[in-house]
Amino acid sequence: MIQTDIIIIGAGPTGLFAVFEAGLLKLRCHIIDALPQPGGQLAELYPKKPIFDIPGYPSVGAGELVDNLMEQIKQFEPGFTLAEQATTIDKQEDDTFIVTTNKGTQVHGKAVAIAGGLGSFEPRKPLIDNLADYEEKGVEYFVKNPEQFRDKKIVIAGGGDSALDWSIFLAEVAAEVTLIHRRNEFRGALDSVDKVIELKKQGKINLVTPAEVVGIKGDGKVEALVIEKEGETFDIATDYFIPLFGLSPKLGPIANWGLEIEKNAIKVNNALDYQTNIEGIYAIGDVNTYPGKLKLILCGFHEATLMCQSVYNKLNPGKKFVLKYTTVSGVDGFDGTRKEAEKAVVKAID
Numbered sequence: 001m002i003q004t005d006i007i008i009i010g011a012g013p014t015g016l017f018a019v020f021e022a023g024l025l026k027l028r029c030h031i032i033d034a035l036p037q038p039g040g041q042l043a044e045l046y047p048k049k050p051i052f053d054i055p056g057y058p059s060v061g062a063g064e065l066v067d068n069l070m071e072q073i074k075q076f077e078p079g080f081t082l083a084e085q086a087t088t089i090d091k092q093e094d095d096t097f098i099v100t101t102n103k104g105t106q107v108h109g110k111a112v113a114i115a116g117g118l119g120s121f122e123p124r125k126p127l128i129d130n131l132a133d134y135e136e137k138g139v140e141y142f143v144k145n146p147e148q149f150r151d152k153k154i155v156i157a158g159g160g161d162s163a164l165d166w167s168i169f170l171a172e173v174a175a176e177v178t179l180i181h182r183r184n185e186f187r188g189a190l191d192s193v194d195k196v197i198e199l200k201k202q203g204k205i206n207l208v209t210p211a212e213v214v215g216i217k218g219d220g221k222v223e224a225l226v227i228e229k230e231g232e233t234f235d236i237a238t239d240y241f242i243p244l245f246g247l248s249p250k251l252g253p254i255a256n257w258g259l260e261i262e263k264n265a266i267k268v269n270n271a272l273d274y275q276t277n278i279e280g281i282y283a284i285g286d287v288n289t290y291p292g293k294l295k296l297i298l299c300g301f302h303e304a305t306l307m308c309q310s311v312y313n314k315l316n317p318g319k320k321f322v323l324k325y326t327t328v329s330g331v332d333g334f335d336g337t338r339k340e341a342e343k344a345v346v347k348a349i350d
């Protein structure tokens, strides 16, 4: 079992910055996120958008802010469990916690900080009767590791940036890439559409439009898809079906953890430390609610800071904490490298 001080659920900006504030107090963190990459909404919904209300940055790209946060926390060597959803929190008799994920990973810690934002991003699924029978048996909703598709036949469905970008990328990896979209026009970037058309001309992508996948065939795993195109149906043999229809956030398991929920968010004590109704479990960032709450990155950073101070005081009763500015004290314990942080992320994804 993974051991840590603070178990952080959610690797959005709030969860990432919490690692930094905890590190200043010599508290270790382990972060769990359902997505395969850190960054929460910034990475998933608007990586290219500039943000104008981060203090000290007149403008910063959302993706760049995530990279900077990762850079800032690498020195504290947080653990990452990515592409796994935290499903249960069990409070132990000694007031510590065990968080378990949908893949069975268990993390034991002295406090839990839920930084779950709008909840877990869940894939929008196509309406195909037997879809669930083939999940993880050839049906994949994320491309976590492109190597999985090397020299395989794959069918991607969708008309947005993800479907286009992965078709382009995997054209160099897979044995055969078919892109299916129900319209002739794509919603993604024009440049990507042009690339897909170019790859089609080169015979590297089969483009099937306007068409839909309406059935899956295979003995225990995906072997073929049934395609409907202009009133006719036919089969395409494939090893994988990757529907990329976007993600929608759902509070998910957070709603079942015995926490006080109001309007899809967790009620916290904002007068003190953003603790929930269960002692030792905090909720910070977009996932919480209190009078005057603002769902902004800046507010998540503030809440993360007070949460860490509260955990420190709980774990060190009676020990006087002297607040030092980092400009005065520096940041102790710096010995990690970006490579190590990246290795940890890659390992977590694998």
Ligand SMILES: Cc1cc2nc3c(=O)[nH]c(=O)nc-3n(C[C@H](O)[C@H](O)[C@H](O)COP(=O)(O)OP(=O)(O)OC[C@H]3O[C@@H](n4cnc5c(N)ncnc54)[C@H](O)[C@@H]3O)c2cc1C
Residues within 6 Å of the ligand: 009, 010, 011, 012, 013, 014, 015, 032, 033, 034, 035, 039, 040, 041, 042, 045, 046, 049, 050, 051, 052, 053, 084, 085, 086, 087, 115, 116, 117, 118, 119, 120, 121, 251, 252, 253, 254, 284, 285, 286, 287, 295, 296, 297, 298, 300
């Ligand atoms: C288009 C857009 C533009 C925006 N622009 C701005 C802006 O300019 N300025 C600004 O301040 N804010 C902006 N925001 C809001 C900002 O993105 C949010 O306030 C911020 O992302 C909240 O960060 P967070 O870390 O609390 O949550 P999120 O970023 O939502 O991260 C939460 C993470 O928790 C994970 N998670 C949830 N439940 C579980 C679970 N059970 N197990 C594992 N993982 C879980 C999710 O997968 C997610 O990665 C914008 C939002 C959008 C959509």
